[in-house]
Amino acid sequence: MSRFLGEATLPKLIYRGAEAEIYLEEWYGSVAVRKSRIAKPYRVPELDSRIRRSRTLHETNLMHEARKIGVPVPVIQHLDQETSSFIMEYVNGPTLKDELFVVSPEIRRTRCKELGRLVARMHEGGLVHGDLTISNVLSNGGKLFLIDFGLGDFSVELEDRGVDLLLLNRAMKSTHVRLHEEIFGAFLKGYSTVVGRKRHAETIDKMREIERRGRYSERA
Amino acid sequence: MIILNCLGIESTAHTFGASVVVEQGEILSDVRDVYASAPGTGIHPREAAEHHSEVAAKVISGALDKAGVSGSRLDGVAVALGPGLGPCLRVGATVARAIASCFQKPLIPVNHAIGHIEIGSLTTGAIDPLVVLVSGGHTAIAAFSGGKWRIFGETEDITLGNLYDMFAREINLPSPAGPQIEKLADKSSNFIPLPYVVKGNDVSYSGLLTASLAQLRSGATLADVCYSMQEISCSMLAEAVERSLAYTRKKEVLLTGGVAANKTLQKKLSDVAVLHDAQPRIVPHAYTGDCGAQIAWTGLLALRAGDVASIADARVKPRWRLEDVKVSWRSDAA
Numbered sequence: 001m002s003r004f005l006g007e008a009t010l011p012k013l014i015y016r017g018a019e020a021e022i023y024l025e026e027w028y029g030s031v032a033v034r035k036s037r038i039a040k041p042y043r044v045p046e047l048d049s050r051i052r053r054s055r056t057l058h059e060t061n062l063m064h065e066a067r068k069i070g071v072p073v074p075v076i077q078h079l080d081q082e083t084s085s086f087i088m089e090y091v092n093g094p095t096l097k098d099e100l101f102v103v104s105p106e107i108r109r110t111r112c113k114e115l116g117r118l119v120a121r122m123h124e125g126g127l128v129h130g131d132l133t134i135s136n137v138l139s140n141g142g143k144l145f146l147i148d149f150g151l152g153d154f155s156v157e158l159e160d161r162g163v164d165l166l167l168l169n170r171a172m173k174s175t176h177v178r179l180h181e182e183i184f185g186a187f188l189k190g191y192s193t194v195v196g197r198k199r200h201a202e203t204i205d206k207m208r209e210i211e212r213r214g215r216y217s218e219r220a
Numbered sequence: 221m222i223i224l225n226c227l228g229i230e231s232t233a234h235t236f237g238a239s240v241v242v243e244q245g246e247i248l249s250d251v252r253d254v255y256a257s258a259p260g261t262g263i264h265p266r267e268a269a270e271h272h273s274e275v276a277a278k279v280i281s282g283a284l285d286k287a288g289v290s291g292s293r294l295d296g297v298a299v300a301l302g303p304g305l306g307p308c309l310r311v312g313a314t315v316a317r318a319i320a321s322c323f324q325k326p327l328i329p330v331n332h333a334i335g336h337i338e339i340g341s342l343t344t345g346a347i348d349p350l351v352v353l354v355s356g357g358h359t360a361i362a363a364f365s366g367g368k369w370r371i372f373g374e375t376e377d378i379t380l381g382n383l384y385d386m387f388a389r390e391i392n393l394p395s396p397a398g399p400q401i402e403k404l405a406d407k408s409s410n411f412i413p414l415p416y417v418v419k420g421n422d423v424s425y426s427g428l429l430t431a432s433l434a435q436l437r438s439g440a441t442l443a444d445v446c447y448s449m450q451e452i453s454c455s456m457l458a459e460a461v462e463r464s465l466a467y468t469r470k471k472e473v474l475l476t477g478g479v480a481a482n483k484t485l486q487k488k489l490s491d492v493a494v495l496h497d498a499q500p501r502i503v504p505h506a507y508t509g510d511c512g513a514q515i516a517w518t519g520l521l522a523l524r525a526g527d528v529a530s531i532a533d534a535r536v537k538p539r540w541r542l543e544d545v546k547v548s549w550r551s552d553a554a
Contacts, residue, residue: 018466041495042458042488044451046411130420151420 019055019150027087032077035059036085052084055150060086062127062149069125071118072145091147093140097175100134100183107142108179109186114144116190119164122146123203124195128153128160133171162206165191169207225289226296226523227319228516229280231312232304232332233356234263234396236272238280239512240287240294241520245342248287250506250513251279260392262385269307276315283512291323296528298328298519300335302540303357309536317531326528328519333358333542335514336503337369340476342517344501350470352461352489353542355477355510356381356396359457361421361464362542364550371543372464373421381479383425383453390433391442396509398482405450405484408443414452421463423456450484458488465496474501481508525549 011025011034023034037052039045056079063073074088093099096115100108115137122129129136130151138145153160168187173180192200223243230237230252237252255271257263284291299316302309320327336358337351351362351369359380361373378386381398388397412435415427432449436442465473473493479485480503490500507513522528525548 018463040455040459040462040491042462042491043455044411047413047416047452047455050413051416 024090025087027077031090032087033074033090034085034087036083049084053081056081056084056086059149059152062152062154063088065125065154066122066127066146066149069121069127071122071125071127072143073149074145074147091138091140091145093138095135096137096139096144097134097171099139100176100179105182108183111139111142111144112183112186113190114142116187116192117194118144118146118190119168119187120191120194123156123161123164126154126156128155128157129164130160132164132168134168134175135171158202158206159210161203162210165203165207166210224295224520224523225287225293226298226328226516226520227280227283227289227294228298228300228330228335228512228514228519229312229316230300230332230335230510230512230515231272231276231308231315232300232302233308233510234268235510236275236279236311237510237512237515238283239516240283240289241513241516243520243524245517247513247517248289249283249285250511251282251286252511253279256394259394260389262389263305265305265307268305269311272308272311276311279512280315280319291319294319294323294325296326296328296519296523297323298330298515298522299534300332300515301329301534302332302537304332304536304538306536306538309538313534313536317534321531326523327531327534328522328527329529329534330515330518330522331540331542331545332510332515333360334369334545334547335518336476337362337474338518338521339507339511339514340474340480340501340503343504343507344474346472346474346501348470349472349474349501350461350465350468350498351474351476352457352480353477354380354457354475354479354482354485356385358477358542359423359425360542361461363464363468363470364547365552367546367548367550367552369542369545369547372468373423373460376419376422376424377426378429380425380453380457380485381477383429383449384479386429387432387449391436396478398479401446401450402482402484404443404446406447408441408447410441410444410447411451412440412444412448414448416452416456418456418459421460421467423460425453425456428452428456450482454482454485454488457485458492461489462492462495465492465498469496470498472499472501474503476503476508478509481505521549 011023015022020037066073078087136148225242228239234255239250240248253275255268297320353360359375362369384397414431417424493500
């Protein structure tokens, strides 16, 4: 964490998405991350604040639940309903997407298998992520953290689980073309050890079905 | 140099339209006759089709006369074969097949949704836009890739046009109801919370319709409900468009289709475009609604690319999906 404390003045914007901004900032003497939902000019203020507030609450609820069922996520340190933002633990490490480029084949498979176990545990615990990609996984020395539950939900529907797998599969395919089969295969191995062979097969079938419907089209 | 022209015939829903365009994109004529349903009722497919058969000859000869082109001087006859209402589509298809075989001209099948996109591109100068297609039959966000329009987001149930029309039907307004709902909404700024449902890049409007009608029954004023429903429905679409725009990084947003005439929607989508350094492109009012020009121009593009059909193959396709059409005249952006 000293990496950031030393060189930049905080708060520092580190990511801007369509919906939220992510800042590094100082929180009681250490570095933390703030996720702040941006006000949108295309919504009347009353509607805008209602949506931002309820989504922030929903997301922090999901993260809290994930932690309870043993899925590592950054610890939430503060929730500020007024500004529709929350502060969470800073996880020092690359995204899994970046890490997979630089590690040995053996570690690569270990990481993906571990991710499979975590996602399975999340699904078994009644949560779906909704935007599962290898950019939304942080790796701190091999310990994986899931982030960005903004599109997540409390759900045990096969359909929602299938979407998670489909999105991850697509993300792996688009960034690691040649390794795709190896890493998604390792992921599935980890996934099936937790959910069992039957549920694993059902989820894969559902994923293929959703893909055939063609709704989640490739990037232009 | 020979300049190609094309006759286009539109009959997918309530409008029977005909138009002649030439290669440079000039619209020589655009004639239409719209079937009007009684207030409080929707479009009746058979009655609309009867209307179309009655006006077809008048509309088509009007379009040819105004363009100063006789049937024998046409280079192609384009017709919207879908998506749309079967009985209505069959009128346009029958007439088009007759004209094409009588004058021995190539027959060009056109997808109505692509027609909206191409007339929007022609009239706004959009080149490689993120398309927001809003009409009675569509609420879809699409971008061109790999020779086809790919759907990035769409409604999971009823379309934005449906929402307005179904609401209007319940309160005895005639359809298409968008302009009247807009007028009523302008009288209010009292916001009533109603369901706002965005799932990723998709929207869902059925809950909003139910809740809006329930508000009305429990005593809210019509103006307040119209204002709130319009605000929410347009904001939902704006958010879905923003997500797609952040993802595709397109530099133009093309708003096209009948509901593109809605000022609130125009404003909100322009706001979204600006947030992402993209240019808003809004189809001019004259070409928002269904018209022959959208079919004629798309037909001309297809004709130039050699996409013609034999008369026997030109059958109507009421459920012809936008993303199933192979588009030969566009190429992917670099």
